[in-house]
Amino acid sequence: MPDLLIELFSEEIPARMQARAREDLKRLMTEGLVQSGLTYASAGAFSTPRRLTLTVEGLTAHSPTTREERKGPRLDAPEKALEGFLRATGLTRDRLEARDDRKGQVWFATIEKPGRPAADIVAEVLDGVIRDFPWPKSMRWGTQSKTTGSLRWVRPLHAILCILTDEAGAEIVPLTVDGITAGNTTRGHRFMAPDAFTVTGFEDYASKLRRARVMLDPAEREAQIRSQAENLAFARGWQIVPDDALLTEVAGLVEWPVPLMGVIEERFLDLPPEVLQTSMKEHQKFFSARNPKTGRIEGFVTVANIDTADDGATILAGNQRVLAARLSDAAFFWENDLREAKAGMKAWAEGLKSVTFHNKLGSQADRIARIAALAREIAPLVGADPDQAERAARIAKLDLRSAMVGEFPELQGIMGRYYALEAGEPEAVADTARDHYSPLGPSDAVPTAPVSVAVALADKIDTLTGFWVIDEKPTGSKDPFALRRAALGVIRLLLEGKISLDLQSRFKSGLTNVFSDRASASELLYLDYYERDDDGQLLTVESWKEFIRSPSYEEVSEGRYDPHDRIILNPSECKQIISDHHIAWVEDVDTVEGYVVSEDKIIRLDDISWNLLSFLHDRLKVHLRDQGIRHDIIDAVLAQEGNDDLLQVVARATALNAMLATEDGRNLTQGLKRASNILAQAEEKDGVEYSFGADVKFADTDAERALFAALDTAEPAIGQAIATEDFPAAMSAIAGLRGPIDAFFEAVQVNSDNQILRRNRLNLLSRIRDAGRQIADFTRIEG
Amino acid sequence: MTSPNRPRSFQEVILRLQTYWARQGCVILQPYDMEVGAGTFHPATTLRALGRKSWAAAFVQPSRRPTDGRYGENPNRLQHYYQYQVIIKPSPPDLQDLYLGSLRAIGLDPMVHDVRFVEDDWESPTLGAWGLGWEVWCDGMEVSQFTYFQQVGGHDCRPVSGELTYGLERLAMYVLGVEHVMDMPFNDPDSPIALSYGDVFRQTEQEYSRWNFDQADTDTLFRHFKDAEAECARILGADRTDSAGRTIPMAHPAYDQAIKASHLFNLLDARGVISVTERQAYIGRVRALAKGCADLFLTTDAAGESA
Incomplete structure (x- = not known):
């Protein structure tokens, strides 16, 4: 049973690609070996910046005959x-x-x-794996790059080590890929042990590498960095700010980690801790060290890749110097920004007018104005003061114009809070700057302060409606504007904040804002009043225009009015028309002699709004499914009125879910479905809708009379419960119908020959259907 | 920096790099005589990276970045600075070692310092060029850009060139242990007339900062941009055969106009008269010129595509 060792030795592999590359090497090699008839006991993959290594133990020596x-x-x-x-x-x-x-x-x-020897198979599989390795980005190099089919690798590949080892010793697997012949040698650390050495197997390889100052296992390098950094910090009474992503990255940048601790100069300690941390991390990949006594970030740990004669003194001094230059820049930004903040941030507000948010959705200033209008509208619904919400929305994104956020975009909001406080804004407004972007991911907390919630919702709704208007919806895996995240943000804000919000109205407000912004922009084409004439023909472009704004006498008499000209409306005119008339929008309209010929370019506000709501419903389904609520239950609830109030949707779905977990609930569902089916068949056959007029005096049996009585009790109870949104109560009220419905179907033949009895029974069934429909569309429940 | 081998002045750093790369067999060129934003714009890099013929050159290239002007006050930002550029085609297998040798040559011993190759892919939208490589860190400071050119002017590089770019001021400041660029000794501090970087460049930094930010006449710049663009297009479209019947494509004169347009765009940008949306359009226009020049260069003997 030989063991296989492979090392692919190259110039420095980007840190962020190493984990994936290790997995790919292991998966592709072992799959290839198994497909060729070999088996193995275990496999492990490792990486350093300069090498990808795979060890496969207990490989069969031959594929079977x-x-x-x-x-x-x-x-x-x-x-x-x-x-x-x-x-x-x-x-x-x-x-x-x-x-x-x-x-x-x-x-x-x-x-x-006959079976083939492992060496042949390994050579064949490895050749294919190297040539087709799935690097996210790969390159060509050197003389061989003159030819079109030359090998691609993440950076130049220098050597291949490939040996099979058994009791008899190690054997080089004969293999040449694009001029690189496999051997049994490798090299150690680039500077500390650059010479080549021979290895005989994985154990030998790993221990010789260690002597040659290479720690092969990334997990070991991470552990080493973590523990040494913590020790260095502990010696000063400090704590390292944990950062796993940085740890993994740094471990991918060194073969021999040597953490060194430095102190931040006194003059920089007043910078906000987030600034220190971000600058050190982004520019220099330093870990931050916090002094628990002062709460400030006062030190850093840098990780060198070498042991030096001066114990890293030169390296640390150099890093310290670079840090000072970086932090001087940061301090310069901070001081300038504070000055601007103290002056009220007017220049930033002004500056955002010239910053494009999206070329079809106007500037950041346009966007902020829309968010402010929405936030004001939403405020009373979430318990916030409308003035304060609008103010907060106007303040929240001003830091996008600050020098600090220009340098470190990830500090957006965090800096906004500091600057808002400096400008004298109240805490609730300042906090909104920081919190309105949340939740950013599934694990990010949802803001709870009412003003923050109002602005967070307005921000996300504006984003969604805006991109829906310009038809930039997410498709497949493509979601460049993070619209799924925005939708999930809305869902979590509403559900976790227990906020009841009629989303359709909010969407329409958002859409109206976007429409009127676009309509007043210079690229305005036409506004369309969506109406058909008596023949179902769309009105001509000219007549809409006249509808929208009749030309003045002067315009006509002086010849300034040409019906083929575009009429540019001011924003308030647009807004008025849009909200009065459910206006729609025609873009690049094709007209022949004034008639619209391509109707598909007409976009109706209602259509967009419905489409957006169904997108939110889809996200909600995913969200609820993760919480164990079946998709058919959600569908049954979403088919109801009021499905744009997500809090209500979830309350209904949860109550329904609980009811369906009981036997009564399941039987009731069967009864309701049966009633619906019989009714639907009869209605289709008779061409009428049986919807009222069931009369107890035509009841023929006790079971029928009992059902009348049960419905008389249940109907008001359900109605009452729904009105107060007490869905569990509604469920237990309808559950009370289970017995009478079962007994009814047991005792009564609905389709009686007596037409009076039949009609009466069908009308009775429609009462059952209506009772069910108040709660959910039970026909969508499976099983 | 503790090394006894360490250079004593800015110019000594440059001279040592020149000597080192000359010894490695590079042609030591002089700077290109036009305003450029980076050494990459030198035709010895951009155009020579195209085609099959082997090439090895090293040179200092004065580079102008109008938006980086700070009136000579910032310790390490300048609107005019020097880049050192090495380009070798095809990229030799030991280019990393050759590069490390150049650091030793200017007194940076990798056994004392922490030298690292950190992923940084290079892209020049104006040149339609990209490559993979690293920024090289020395003790946490970026001292060079190291790139394997994959495409230039929209063409695959066959073969690939290796390109090294050193930011000379920053590198020299580190080697010499100077905190402010203007304090850096330009010639040997023991010279009879010792001159600092500030003695040479403080005045010009002030003057150009003012002109770049406040004074440059934007109408004139716009007009010059259009002129350069038109002239470039005209040259590219000219008959390849002259009146005497000789076949002489004029890739280099056309490329000069593309460089000019690129620099004029940088000046306009510094004056703040190009909006975010227009920016992309301007970059696209320069790229179209650069691409036309690359196409034409590939037909020349210097590219050796047919060889």
Whole structure:
């Protein structure tokens, strides 16, 4: 059982690609080996900046010999038939065997395919893996890059080590890829041990590498960095600010980690801790060290890749110098920004007018104005003061214009809070700057302060409606504007904040804002009043225009009015028209003699709003499914009125879910579905809708009368419960119908020959259907 | 920095790099005589990275970045600075070692310092060029850009060139242990007339900062941009055969106009008269010129595509 060792030695592999590359190497090699008939006991993959390594233990030495038996012609068959069989099997006559068959004696051939030695298979599989390695970005290099088919690798590949080791010793796997011949040597640390050495197996390899100042296992490097950094910090009474992503990255930048601790100069300690941390991390990949006594970030740990004669003194001094230059820049930004903040941030507000948010959605200033209008509208619904919410929305994104956020975009909001406080804004407004972007991911907390919630919702709704208007919806895996995240943000804000919000109205407000911004922009094409004339024909472009704004007498008399001109409306005119008339929008309209010929370019506000709501419903389904609520239950609830109030949707779905977990609930559902089916069939057959008029005096049986009585009790109870949004109560009220419905179907034949009885019973069933419909569309429940 | 081998002045750093790369067999060129934003714009890099012919050159290139002007006050930001550029085609297998040798040559011993290759892919939208490589860190400071050119002017590089760019001021300040660029000794501090970087460049930094930010006449710049663009297009479209019947494509004169347009765009940008949306359009226009020049260069003997 030999062991396999592979090392692909290259110039520095980007840290962020190493983990994936290790996994890919392991997966592709082991899959390839197994497909070729080898088996193995275990495999492990490792990486450093300069090497990808795979060890496979307990590999079979050969792929197995395979045997195939084939039946040939009868012994008395013509010579030609036998010759054909020999050709097909590649055997000679003496290798055939005569066996008894039902109809006499028949030739049998046994074809043996010998197994192949592991070395051949490894060479073949590795060659393919190297040539087709799935690097996210790869390159060509050197003389060989003159030819079109030259090898691609993440950076120049220098050497391949590939050996099979068993009791007899190590054997080099014969393999040459694009001029690189596999061998049994590698090199140590670039500076501390650059010479080549021979290895005989994984143990030997790993221990010789360690002597040559290379720590092969990334997990070990991480552990080493973590513990040494913590020790260095502990010695000063400090704590390292944990940062796993940085730890992984740094471990991918060194073969021999040597953490060194430095102190931040006194003059920088007043910078906000987030600034220190971000600057050190982004620019220099330093860990931050916090002094628990002062709460400030006062030190850093940098991780060098070398042991030096001066114990890293030169390296630390150099890093300290670079840090000072970086932090001087940061301090310069901070001081300038504070000055601007103190002056009220007017220049930033002004500056955002010239910053494009999206070329079809106007500037950041336009966007902020829209968010402010929405926030004001939403405020009373979430318990916030409308003035304060609007103010907060206007302040929240001003830091986008600050020098600090220009340098470190990830500090957006965090700086906004500092600057808002400096500008004298109240805490609630300042906090909104920091919190309104949240939640950013599934694990990010949701803001709870009412003003922050109002602005966070307005921000996300504006983003969604805006991109829906310009038809930049997410498709497949593409979601460049993070609209799924925005939708999930809205869902979490509403559900976790227990906020009841009619999303359709908010979407329409958002859409109206976006529309009127666009309509007043210079690229305005046409506004369309969406109406058909008596023949169902769309009104001509001219007549809409006249509808929208009749030209003045002067314009006509002075010849300034040309019906083919675009009429540019001011924003308030647009807004008025849009909200009065459910206006729609026509872009790049094709007209022939004034008539619209391509209706598909007409976008209706309602259509967009519905489409957006269904997108939110889809996200909600995913969200609820993760919480164990079945998709058919959600569908049954979403088919109801009021499905744009997500809090209500979830309350209904949860109550329904609980009810369906009981036997009563399941039986009731069957009863409701049965009632619906019978009704639907009868209605289709008779061409009428049975919807009222069931009269107890035509009840023929006790079961029927009992159902009347049960409905008389249940209906008001359900109505009451729904009105107060007490869905569990609604569920128990309807659950009370289970017995009477079952008994009814047991005792009564609905489709009676007596038409009066039949109609009455159908109308009774419609009461059942209506009772169910108040809660959910039970026909969508599966099973 | 503790090394006894350490240079004593800015110019000594440059001279040692020149000597080192000359010894490695590079042609030591002089700076290109036009305003450029980076050494990459030198035709010895951009155009020579195209085609099959081998090439090895090193040179200092004065580079102008109008938006980086700080009136000579910032310790390490300048609107005019020097880049050192090395370009070798095809990229030699030991380019990393050659590069590390150049650091030793200017007194940075990798056994004392922490030298690292950190992922940084290079892209020049104006040149339609990109490559993979690293920024090289020395004790946490970026001292060079190291790139394997994959595409230039929209063409695959066959073969690939290796390109090294050193930011000379920053590198020299580190080697010499100077905190402010203007304090850096330009020539040997023991010279009879010792001159600092500030003695040479403080005045010009002030003057150009003012002109770049406040004074440059934007109408004139716009006009010059259009002129350069038109002239470039005209040259590219000219008959390849002259009146005497000789076939002489004029890739280099056309490329000069593309460089000019690129620098004029940088000046306009510094004056703040190009909006975010227009920016992309301007970059696209310069790229179209650069691409036309690359296409034409590939037809020349210097590219050796047919060889």
